[in-house]
Amino acid sequence: METIEILLLIFLGIISYFIVKRSVANLTTTPIWLLWLVLMTPPLLLTVWMLILGEKEPLPLPLMVIPFVLCPLLYWWLIQKGRPIPAPEETTDSPTDLPLELSKNPRPLTPDEEKSLRKCFPWGVYYLQAVDYRPQAILCRGRLKSNPEQAYQTVRENVEDKFGDRFLLIFQEGVANKPFFALVPNPRSETQNIATTDAAEVLQRPKLILGLFLITLFTTTLVGAAFTGITPEQFQANPRLLLQGLPYSLALMFILGVHEFSHYGAAIYYHIRTTLPYFIPIPFFLGTMGAFIQMRSPVPHRRALFDIAFAGPIGGFLVTVPLLIWGLSLSEVVELSDRASLLNFEALDPRFSLFLAVMGKLTLGDRLGVNMAINLHPLAIAAYLGVIVTALNLMPVGQLDGGHIVHAMFGQRTASIIGQIARLLMLLFAFARQEFIIWALVLLFMPNTNEPALNDVTELDNRRDFLGLCALTLLVIILLPLPGKLASVLGV
Incomplete structure (x- = not known):
C-alpha cells in the first residue's frame, strides 16, 4: 500500500x-x-x-x-x-482563452478593409459602435438589435463574403449583458487544402493510437489478473494466468472507449475535426489513467458544446450500469471492517454513494445487510471505476465535461463561478472522506475556463437544459452518501 x-x-x-x-x-x-x-x-x-x-x-x-x-x-x-500590469486602455470585454494572435501591426486592417468590416453589421441586426484592435483579436462592440442566432448568422455570412476564411468570427458575452464580436486569425486559411487534410487529422498518428491501445490493454489485463489474486511468481510460472485479467481489462476499456467514441461521434456530427481516442497506460494501480480525444477545430455554438460534452459521460454510464449489475452479481459480501474504504476493492463500503448503495442492494438483495461490505469481482471493479469516471467527468469545472455542460447551459462567466464553488465544495468534501483528496487537488489545479464556442451567446433549448440538469443530478446521486433514513429502509 x-x-x-x-x-x-x-x-x-x-x-x-x-x-x-x-x-x-x-x-x-x-x-x-x-x-x-x-x-x-x-x-x-x-x-x-x-x-x-x-x-x-x-x-x-x-x-x-x-x-x-x-x-x-x-x-x-x-x-x-506576478501578474503584469495591464495597459490603461484594457477593459474586461476581451475574448478569453484564444491562443491565436494577430500580426504585430496594431491595425491589421487597412482603412478600406475597416469600412468593409463595419458594413458587415446591419444596424437592424447588430448596431456597431466601436472597432478595437487587440493582440488576440479585433473586437467589434455595439448593441444587439435582434436575437443572437440571427445576428451571428448574418454577421458571419457578411464577414465571410468580405474577407473569405481569413478570420474566425466569435460571438461572446460581454459586461452588462452586451455581447460583442471578435475576429481572430483562422489557422486554416484558404491556402490549405481542407478536403485532403480532414481524414489525416481525424486519424492522426494511427500507429501511436493503436500502440497506446494495445499497451493499455496489456497493463489493465496485468492489473486485472492481480485483482483475481494472481501473484507475480504465479504469473511468471504460468503466463496463461494473465487471461484471468481480461474481464477487468475488457470491461474497463469498453467503458472508456464508449465514453470517448461518444464524444467523437458527436464532434463528427458537427463537422469538427477530431482525433481518435488516445488511451493512457500505467503499469500499476488501475492500469490506465483513462483516454482522451483532441478536437482540431473550434466548436460552432453552445448547442454543439453541450451535445459533445453530454455524450461522453452519459454514453459511458449507459454501458456501465449493466456491467455493474453483472459484476455485483459475481461479487461476494464480507463483513464491514476498518479496512473498508472507497479504494479497497476487497471490502468496499457501498454506503459512501447513494447510487452504489441502491445498485448493490438491488443486485445482492438480502446478502447485503447492515455492517456488510462488498468484495468486488474484477468485472465489478471495472464498472465501479466507470461510475467514478462518470462522476469525475461531470464535475462542473473547467475543461471537464461537466464544465462544458454548465458553460453551454449558463454561459462562460456563470460557469466560471460554478466551477469555483464546485472546487470549494469538493475540497470540503475531502475533509470528510480523505480518499477524495487527490480528486479535490486535481480539480484545484485544473484551469477553470475553456475556449468559447464561435457563437457563445445563443442559449440552449429547454430540452438540453433539462438533460443538463439530469446530468448534474446524476453527479449528486453518485457523490451523495447514503442517508441514514434510506439506509434503514434498504436494510443496509
Whole structure:
C-alpha cells in the first residue's frame, strides 16, 4: 500500500506540474516551480503522515484544515503578485482563452478593409459602435438589435463574403449583458487544402493510437489478473494466468472507449475535426489513467458544446450500469471492517454513494445487510471505476465535461463561478472522506475556463437544459452518501 501511495504522489506531482504550467504560465511571472510546490504541500503532508503513522491514525484537524485553506489562498496570491500590469486602455470585454494572435501591426486592417468590416453589421441586426484592435483579436462592440442566432448568422455570412476564411468570427458575452464580436486569425486559411487534410487529422498518428491501445490493454489485463489474486511468481510460472485479467481489462476499456467514441461521434456530427481516442497506460494501480480525444477545430455554438460534452459521460454510464449489475452479481459480501474504504476493492463500503448503495442492494438483495461490505469481482471493479469516471467527468469545472455542460447551459462567466464553488465544495468534501483528496487537488489545479464556442451567446433549448440538469443530478446521486433514513429502509 505504501508503494502505491508513493507512486500516486509522484504521478500527481508530474501531472500537476504540467497542469499548472499550462494554466498560469502566461498569466504570471511567479516561478512555476513555486506555484507547484505550494499546491503540492497538502498531498505531500498527507502522504508523509500516512506513511509514518498509517491510515488508522487520522490527520489532526489543524493539519488538515490549515494547509488545505492557506495553500490555495497563497497560490492565488502568488499568481496575482506576478501578474503584469495591464495597459490603461484594457477593459474586461476581451475574448478569453484564444491562443491565436494577430500580426504585430496594431491595425491589421487597412482603412478600406475597416469600412468593409463595419458594413458587415446591419444596424437592424447588430448596431456597431466601436472597432478595437487587440493582440488576440479585433473586437467589434455595439448593441444587439435582434436575437443572437440571427445576428451571428448574418454577421458571419457578411464577414465571410468580405474577407473569405481569413478570420474566425466569435460571438461572446460581454459586461452588462452586451455581447460583442471578435475576429481572430483562422489557422486554416484558404491556402490549405481542407478536403485532403480532414481524414489525416481525424486519424492522426494511427500507429501511436493503436500502440497506446494495445499497451493499455496489456497493463489493465496485468492489473486485472492481480485483482483475481494472481501473484507475480504465479504469473511468471504460468503466463496463461494473465487471461484471468481480461474481464477487468475488457470491461474497463469498453467503458472508456464508449465514453470517448461518444464524444467523437458527436464532434463528427458537427463537422469538427477530431482525433481518435488516445488511451493512457500505467503499469500499476488501475492500469490506465483513462483516454482522451483532441478536437482540431473550434466548436460552432453552445448547442454543439453541450451535445459533445453530454455524450461522453452519459454514453459511458449507459454501458456501465449493466456491467455493474453483472459484476455485483459475481461479487461476494464480507463483513464491514476498518479496512473498508472507497479504494479497497476487497471490502468496499457501498454506503459512501447513494447510487452504489441502491445498485448493490438491488443486485445482492438480502446478502447485503447492515455492517456488510462488498468484495468486488474484477468485472465489478471495472464498472465501479466507470461510475467514478462518470462522476469525475461531470464535475462542473473547467475543461471537464461537466464544465462544458454548465458553460453551454449558463454561459462562460456563470460557469466560471460554478466551477469555483464546485472546487470549494469538493475540497470540503475531502475533509470528510480523505480518499477524495487527490480528486479535490486535481480539480484545484485544473484551469477553470475553456475556449468559447464561435457563437457563445445563443442559449440552449429547454430540452438540453433539462438533460443538463439530469446530468448534474446524476453527479449528486453518485457523490451523495447514503442517508441514514434510506439506509434503514434498504436494510443496509
